[in-house]
Amino acid sequence: MVSTSDDDDDHDHENEGNEQHQRVTTNNNYLRKCLLCNIEQPLRSHHCDFCNRCVLKYDHHCPYLETCIGEYNHRYFWCFLLTTDILIVWSIMLSSGSFVPFSDWSSWLHINKFRLFAMHVLIISLCATTILLCIHSFFALTNSTTWERVSRHRITYLNRLPDEDLNPFHQGYCHNFFYSFLCHRIKEQQWDIVYKRRVEEHVTLSTTANKTEEKVVSNGVNHDSPIATKGFAVESDSSPFKLFDFERRVPKADDVFIRVHYCGICHSDIHQAKNEWHTAKYPMVPGHEITGVVEQVGSNVRNFRVGDHVGVGCMVDSCLHCNSCKKNLEQYCPDTCYTYNSTELDKVTPTYGGYSNFITVKERFVCKIPKNLPLDGAAPLLCAGITTYSPLRQYNVGKNTRMGVIGLGGLGHMAVKFGVAMGADVTVISTSESKRDNATKLGAKAFLVSKDAEQLKGAENSFHFIIDTVSAPHDVVSMINLLSFQGVYCMVGASPKPVEIPTFVLLFKRPIVTGSLIGGMKETQEMLDFCGKHGITCEIEKIEATPEQINVAYDRTLKSDVKYRFVLDILNAFK
Ligand SMILES: [Zn+2]
Numbered sequence: 001m002v003s004t005s006d007d008d009d010d011h012d013h014e015n016e017g018n019e020q021h022q023r024v025t026t027n028n029n030y031l032r033k034c035l036l037c038n039i040e041q042p043l044r045s046h047h048c049d050f051c052n053r054c055v056l057k058y059d060h061h062c063p064y065l066e067t068c069i070g071e072y073n074h075r076y077f078w079c080f081l082l083t084t085d086i087l088i089v090w091s092i093m094l095s096s097g098s099f100v101p102f103s104d105w106s107s108w109l110h111i112n113k114f115r116l117f118a119m120h121v122l123i124i125s126l127c128a129t130t131i132l133l134c135i136h137s138f139f140a141l142t143n144s145t146t147w148e149r150v151s152r153h154r155i156t157y158l159n160r161l162p163d164e165d166l167n168p169f170h171q172g173y174c175h176n177f178f179y180s181f182l183c184h185r186i187k188e189q190q191w192d193i194v195y196k197r198r199v200e201e202h203v204t205l206s207t208t209a210n211k212t213e214e215k216v217v218s219n220g221v222n223h224d225s226p227i228a229t230k231g232f233a234v235e236s237d238s239s240p241f242k243l244f245d246f247e248r249r250v251p252k253a254d255d256v257f258i259r260v261h262y263c264g265i266c267h268s269d270i271h272q273a274k275n276e277w278h279t280a281k282y283p284m285v286p287g288h289e290i291t292g293v294v295e296q297v298g299s300n301v302r303n304f305r306v307g308d309h310v311g312v313g314c315m316v317d318s319c320l321h322c323n324s325c326k327k328n329l330e331q332y333c334p335d336t337c338y339t340y341n342s343t344e345l346d347k348v349t350p351t352y353g354g355y356s357n358f359i360t361v362k363e364r365f366v367c368k369i370p371k372n373l374p375l376d377g378a379a380p381l382l383c384a385g386i387t388t389y390s391p392l393r394q395y396n397v398g399k400n401t402r403m404g405v406i407g408l409g410g411l412g413h414m415a416v417k418f419g420v421a422m423g424a425d426v427t428v429i430s431t432s433e434s435k436r437d438n439a440t441k442l443g444a445k446a447f448l449v450s451k452d453a454e455q456l457k458g459a460e461n462s463f464h465f466i467i468d469t470v471s472a473p474h475d476v477v478s479m480i481n482l483l484s485f486q487g488v489y490c491m492v493g494a495s496p497k498p499v500e501i502p503t504f505v506l507l508f509k510r511p512i513v514t515g516s517l518i519g520g521m522k523e524t525q526e527m528l529d530f531c532g533k534h535g536i537t538c539e540i541e542k543i544e545a546t547p548e549q550i551n552v553a554y555d556r557t558l559k560s561d562v563k564y565r566f567v568l569d570i571l572n573a574f575k
């Protein structure tokens with residue numbers, strides 16, 4: 001028996017919300033240890049806090065009977081419901097004969113009011129017990145329990161199944177009926193055997209079904225050598241993109257292996273490919289706005305299944321134990337591993353980004369893409385989306401916030417969409433009048449031309465919050481002047497030149513001049529869920545993923561000739 005790492009235990013507590021439990025691994029079977037009872041819990045058992053003991057095949061704790069319903073008494077509980085039902089029907093029949101007949105309605109009501117009341121109580125009880133009886137008959141026939149039905153997403157042995165609807169204990173209705181009502185002996189570990197057999201059957205079935213499409217479907221990890229991957233790379237700061245063959249690591253226990261469908265072209269891809277930040281490592285496969293579909297999951301992965309729509313952003317790993325990591329702010333960890341032009345935690349293995357057909361990523365750094373969002377339009381949310389969403393949340397943008405957005409590019413248009421969805425009063429500030437219509441279409445209430453001194457003068461002291469998305473050098477001081485007292489000026493564009501602000505500008509208005517870097521994984525998921533709820537995606541130009549097209553797209557992005565983000569169609573490039 002091997003106790004798993006602290007890390008795993010943390011996850012487990014989160015999963016089951018019960019600190020007294022610990023998962024242990026025995027011969028590949030996942031058993032749980034109950035530290036209160038000091039026993040290994042067999043599969044389907046659960047510790048009842050009211051009874052203070054572990055209950056086999058736990059169904060629920062019944063407060064009326066003051067006991068737990070489980071393996072040994074579930075059938076008696078069913079009989080109890082049935083007899084109660086019969087008794088109530090009988091009582092209804094008896095009491096219906098006890099009404100005193102009267103010719104006029106009001107006297108009848110007066111004399112019979114208590115009988116009528118009792119009749120109502122009986123009928124309501126009959127409905128309740130009948131519903132319960134039906135539910136428990138259904139459970140008996142399908143071999144499921146209330147606990148497993150209600151808490152499925154939190155139960156480790158259920159939420160990691162490849163199919164959401166798979167009932168791993170269903171053995172056919174006749175068999176279930178026989179077990180539920182007639183069979184008295186329960187063999188030890190019976191559920192383990194049933195579970196294993198059912199899951200294996202299911203996986204074999206889905207693998208054969210999918211083999212025709214030449215698609216690997218896997219419940220565990222089935223690659224044993226590094227995975228051949230194709231991508232697009234630059235070999236120096238001046239070289240064009242070329243096809244590049246490399247290898248992805250074999251998915252480990254907590255890895256998710258993803259087939260990339262789309263990857264956005266972020267402005268920072270260009271900065272890095274051209275070594276403008278002086279940190280480039282070649283060959284470089286850029287891309288950190290990745291969406292795709294899960295192809296495999298490692299044995300410890302709990303939140304993802306084969307076939308899930310997922311996204312990967314700017315980070316693929318971090319130390320997980322520093323203060324930033326503990327606060328779900330992995331982007332501020334001193335050891336953050338970026339998706340490309342970086343290394344894994346070993347500080348040696350290079351990371352390659354999403355301009356490639358596969359990627360292996362630790363579960364914590366993978367996000368779920370809501371089903372209602374298209375994968376192409378969702379790709380830029382993983383960088384442009386979270387970069388603008390995070391500061392809006394940090395500074396409580398909401399109803400009645402007068403918010404300014406400087407620049408209407410990939411970042412800026414996302415800031416407008418989020419601001420509008422959060423209820424803020426959004427003004428777009430841009431160098432060119434030509435963007436006014438687009439700003440209005442995105443929901444902005446007003447538009448300012450930053451080159452027009454008169455317009456700026458008129459708007460002084462009017463914004464609570466300004467998000468500056470421009471990375472080219474520009475006049476920041478006249479923008480800070482637009483803030484009201486103690487307003488927030490947040491820069492998210494990475495300008496290569498230092499920003500100069502005269503001290504007096506800071507003294508007189510006490511503004512908060514700050515910056516923000518992407519967002520933590522928890523917040524990124526929150527942002528994606530927000531997008532799912534409000535139907536927000538990025539406005540994109542989808543292009544073929546070829547070296548030539550990427551080179552053209554880079555040139556056009558530098559000229560701001562894109563509305564608003566290029567997205568590479570990776571799936572079709574490597575079919
Ligand atoms: Zn217990």
Ligand SMILES: [Zn+2]
Nearest residue numbers: 048051061068
């Ligand atoms: Zn109980």
Ligand SMILES: [Zn+2]
Nearest residue numbers: 266268383384
């Ligand atoms: Zn980016």
Ligand SMILES: [Zn+2]
Nearest residue numbers: 319322325333
């Ligand atoms: Zn850290």
